[in-house]
Amino acid sequence: MVMEIVCPAGTPAALRAAVKAGAHTVYCGFADETNARNFPGLNFDRDEMREGIAFAHHRGSKVLVAINTYPRAGDEAIWHNAITDAKTAGADAVILADPGLLAYGRDRHPDLRLHLSVQAAAANADIINFYADEFGVKRVVLPRVLSVPEIKAINAETKVETEVFVFGGLCVMAEGRCSLSSYATGESPNMNGVCSPAEHVQYHETGGALDAKLGGYTIHRVGKNEPAPYPTLCKGRFKAQELTAHLFENPVSLNAEQLIPQLASAGVTALKIEGRQRSRSYVAQVVRNFRAAVDALEAGQPMPKGMMARLSEGGATTAGAYKKTWR
Amino acid sequence: MELTVGPNQFFWSAGDWSSLYQGLAATPVDRVVLGELVCSKRLPFYQKDIPEAISPLVDAGKEVILTSLALVTLKRERKMTDELSEMGVMVEVNDLTALASLPAETAFAVGPLVNVYNEGTLRWLASRGAKRVCLPPELPLSSVKVLCATGAELGMAIEVWGHGRLPLAISGRCYHARLHGRSKDNCQFACEDDPDGLDVLTMDDKPFLAMNGVQTLSDTYASTVFQLSALRDTGVSALRLSPQSTGFANICTTYRALIDGADPLDIATRLAEIDPSARLSDGFLTGARGVDWSATTAAE
Numbered sequence: 001m002v003m004e005i006v007c008p009a010g011t012p013a014a015l016r017a018a019v020k021a022g023a024h025t026v027y028c029g030f031a032d033e034t035n036a037r038n039f040p041g042l043n044f045d046r047d048e049m050r051e052g053i054a055f056a057h058h059r060g061s062k063v064l065v066a067i068n069t070y071p072r073a074g075d076e077a078i079w080h081n082a083i084t085d086a087k088t089a090g091a092d093a094v095i096l097a098d099p100g101l102l103a104y105g106r107d108r109h110p111d112l113r114l115h116l117s118v119q120a121a122a123a124n125a126d127i128i129n130f131y132a133d134e135f136g137v138k139r140v141v142l143p144r145v146l147s148v149p150e151i152k153a154i155n156a157e158t159k160v161e162t163e164v165f166v167f168g169g170l171c172v173m174a175e176g177r178c179s180l181s182s183y184a185t186g187e188s189p190n191m192n193g194v195c196s197p198a199e200h201v202q203y204h205e206t207g208g209a210l211d212a213k214l215g216g217y218t219i220h221r222v223g224k225n226e227p228a229p230y231p232t233l234c235k236g237r238f239k240a241q242e243l244t245a246h247l248f249e250n251p252v253s254l255n256a257e258q259l260i261p262q263l264a265s266a267g268v269t270a271l272k273i274e275g276r277q278r279s280r281s282y283v284a285q286v287v288r289n290f291r292a293a294v295d296a297l298e299a300g301q302p303m304p305k306g307m308m309a310r311l312s313e314g315g316a317t318t319a320g321a322y323k324k325t326w327r
Numbered sequence: 328m329e330l331t332v333g334p335n336q337f338f339w340s341a342g343d344w345s346s347l348y349q350g351l352a353a354t355p356v357d358r359v360v361l362g363e364l365v366c367s368k369r370l371p372f373y374q375k376d377i378p379e380a381i382s383p384l385v386d387a388g389k390e391v392i393l394t395s396l397a398l399v400t401l402k403r404e405r406k407m408t409d410e411l412s413e414m415g416v417m418v419e420v421n422d423l424t425a426l427a428s429l430p431a432e433t434a435f436a437v438g439p440l441v442n443v444y445n446e447g448t449l450r451w452l453a454s455r456g457a458k459r460v461c462l463p464p465e466l467p468l469s470s471v472k473v474l475c476a477t478g479a480e481l482g483m484a485i486e487v488w489g490h491g492r493l494p495l496a497i498s499g500r501c502y503h504a505r506l507h508g509r510s511k512d513n514c515q516f517a518c519e520d521d522p523d524g525l526d527v528l529t530m531d532d533k534p535f536l537a538m539n540g541v542q543t544l545s546d547t548y549a550s551t552v553f554q555l556s557a558l559r560d561t562g563v564s565a566l567r568l569s570p571q572s573t574g575f576a577n578i579c580t581t582y583r584a585l586i587d588g589a590d591p592l593d594i595a596t597r598l599a600e601i602d603p604s605a606r607l608s609d610g611f612l613t614g615a616r617g618v619d620w621s622a623t624t625a626a627e
Contacts, residue, residue: 070444073466073473099423100447120442122423123400123499126408130427145400145499153402173496173543174398176442179465180495180536183545183617186610188465190442211530215616218530234496239528240506240538247502247527247538327500327511 003260003294004270006064006163007287010042010277015052017280019061021287026056027064027095028276034082035066036119037276038193050089062092068117070098070176070190080104087112095141096120097176102135116140118165119176119189125157132160139163141272143175144254147324148262155267164263167286168274170254170320172234180233184215196232203228212236255317260293260303263322328555328586329357329565330579331461331486333439334364334394334419336494336569337539338518341373343572348380350576352387355583358565359384360419360438362394362411366501366540367404368514381416392417395425397440397497398541417458426455434458439488439567440497444470446477459484461567464493464549468557468612475562484564490552490578490598491569492524492537493545493608493617502538511541522572534606545618547608552594553621554612555585574601595622 007023009015018026029035031043044052053063065086071079079101086094087109094112096102097119105114118141122128131137139161142151155162173180175189182188185200196214204211205224212220212231219236222228229235229251238247256263260271271294273286293303320326332351335344351359361380363370381391399408399422409428411418420426421438429435437443437452437460444466452460460483462471471487478485503525504514517540518525524537524544534546551558551566558566566586568579578601585594598607610619 070442071447073445073470073477076445076447098442098444098448099451100445100449103451104447121398123398124405124424126405126427127399127422127424130423143499145398150400172500173498177398177440178496179463179493179611179617180543182465182611183493183495184535186614186616190444191465215618217533217535221530237530238535239530239532240525243506244530245506247506248498248543249500321499324512325510327504 002298003264003268005287005290005294006270006272007283008168008273008276008278009052009283010037010039011280012044012048012052014278014280014283015063016055017284018287019056019059021284022291023061023287025062025064025092025270027066027272028052029066029068030082030085032078032082033193034069034079036068036117036189036193037066038069039277042277046085046089049086053090057090063090064093064095064115065089065091066095066117067101068095068097068119069193071101072191076100080108083109083112093138099135102131102137106135110136113138115163117176118143121145121174121176123174125154128154128158128160132158139269141165144171145174145321148259148266148322149324151263151268152266161269162267163270163272164256164268165254165274166256166260166263166271167290168253170249170252170318172249178234184217184233196230201231250316250318252316252318254320256319256322257290257293258303259319259322261297264297328559328563330355330489330582330586331358331360331565331567332356332579333461333491333567333569334360334362336365336492336542336544337522337524337572338366338369338516339522339572340519341376343522344373345376345380347570347575348384351579352383352389354576354579356389356568356579358390358392360392360394360436364394364397364421364438364440365497365542366518367396367401367407368516370407377414390417392419392436394419394438395421397421397494398499399424400499429456432456437461439463440494443474446473449474449477449483450481453481453483457483459486459565461486461488461565464488464611465617466611468554468561471558471563471612472561479562485562486565486567487551487558487563487612488549489566489568489582490550491548491567491571493547493549493611494542495536495545496543498541498543501541502543503540506538514540545608546606547618547620548602548605549611550595550598550607550609551612552585552591552598552607554609555591557613571602577601
């Protein structure tokens with residue numbers, strides 16, 4: 001079977017572009033704190049979701065709705081309503097991370113397909129099977145801490161479908177297990193659906209250097225005329241002992257295009273592209289490239305080479321934890 | 328209100344590890360959670376000493392709980408997790424994998440690295456047999472309040488992070504090994520020289536974080552010294568104190584004095600005397616950011 005390409009859509013226009021470019025599946029979220037890309041100007045209101053899903057279904061594509069932040073105590077109804085509204089809009093599945101929300105989905109909408117978000121960081125077969133037994137989860141998005149052989153071993157031990165990230169932003173920490181951002185800025189992926197948010201970013205020129213600060217912490221310093229990378233916390237430059245370096249991760253993004261054949265033989269069902277904050281033309285181009293890759297694989301032809309390099313952040317990419325030496 | 332000692336997050340020598348638990352028997356704490364939380368490669372160095380550490384604590388009337396790993400990926404880690412319940416003490420789940428491997432109907436505790444953000448998750452955990460939950464340190468006081476009310480309804484004890492460097496993130500990658508140009512599989516135990524984690528500074532030399540193998544902690548030591556009365560009002564039943572290499576027994580005694588009614592300002596002074604280099608924070612509970620410290624904000 002052809003591997004499923006799962007594409008991001010931050011706007012209805014991006015959804016239509018992804019579907020037209022050949023996405024088997026699109027994922028998106030409501031324009032509020034219920035999803036992990038809660039950025040200004042992004043995401044779907046209820047009408048847009050219904051229309052977007054209808055458009056995708058008409059062209060044979062599926063739509064997954066991400067409701068993958070952790071509901072705030074006392075305000076769970078906001079998240080519960082999002083699940084109900086996704087179902088009413090015709091979503092093919094919802095992507096959840098919070099156990100309380102999974103229990104809600106299981107109890108209130110037993111015929112709604114549940115996917116386990118990467119934000120739940122389910123990193124071994126035991127816990128994946130547990131989510132399946134407990135909540136009826138049908139697919140898990142694997143955290144970016146696993147190597148290809150480990151993914152293969154997981155697939156040998158579970159009937160739950162696996163979806164893996166192949167392109168775009170790269171979390172260095174186990175997803176959903178990180179509060180670096182709220183420590184420095186007050187806002188986090190788990191609680192607010194944002195990481196290293198732009199309103200806490202400041203750039204300062206001092207002497208010949210340009211400092212990038214997040215929450216008042218200087219985590220990048222470049223020469224005045226060098227490009228200043230966005231100060232994402234885990235990809236900043238820091239000092240420890242005698243060393244000044246990107247101690248956690250370089251400002252790279254993930255590109256596992258060359259690993260697609262290995263991921264296929266590891267039993268992976270779907271390939272996920274990160275980037276709901278990206279433009280529709282970016283999304284369309286990434287989709288076309290990955291669709292060409294999986295179609296080539298299916299036809300027994302070699303992978304197209306270097307097709308994604310141009311689209312990567314700052315040009316630098318990594319295969320991340322898929323190669324064991326990354327750790 | 329009770330005091331719980333959390334698992335030691337750092338890699339100490341077997342001797343230092345044992346001394347910590349020998350010393351705790353005489354401190355006024357109610358509960359001790361021990362075992363390996365951060366990295367499975369550290370466990371063999373002190374695994375055989377665990378039963379010996381447990382007995383005197385039990386004899387001294389402390390409840391003893393065994394923690395799971397925070398992130399379970401490898402086969403031997405799954406096996407390790409499977410075997411936790413064989414020790415005959417309650418297990419603290421810090422990765423839901425540990426819950427998956429507990430025999431049905433087993434009572435268990437939930438640690439701060441499980442994402443318990445709301446009533447729905449608390450109810451689900453109760454239905455699975457959870458008896459007590461230490462909430463994630465990231466939660467604001469408003470959430471703690473709601474969760475304590477739900478916990479009371481469910482007969483579940485709610486604990487919060489009381490003192491210590493905050494566990495902010497866990498990764499598949501070992502940063503100590505990376506710092507030394509090694510990979511995790513060939514780390515040569517680069518973390519063993521940093522009993523409280525290795526300071527990570529910003530580009531303008533401001534203390535910010537601490538690295539501890541695959542874990543990233545805050546530079547600041549979170550402290551509930553100025554939050555105690557608010558936490559008591561919400562119904563929090565225990566504070567968690569996280570082991571550190573400087574004056575930990577003293578810290579335990581100091582928090583007991585706080586609970587017993589000592590003036591928070593005096594307690595803050597005592598804490599500063601015990602570990603003069605420690606910067607404190609309580610921003611996750613009441614501040615705009617986790618790193619904030621209410622005493623500074625109040626002074627401004």
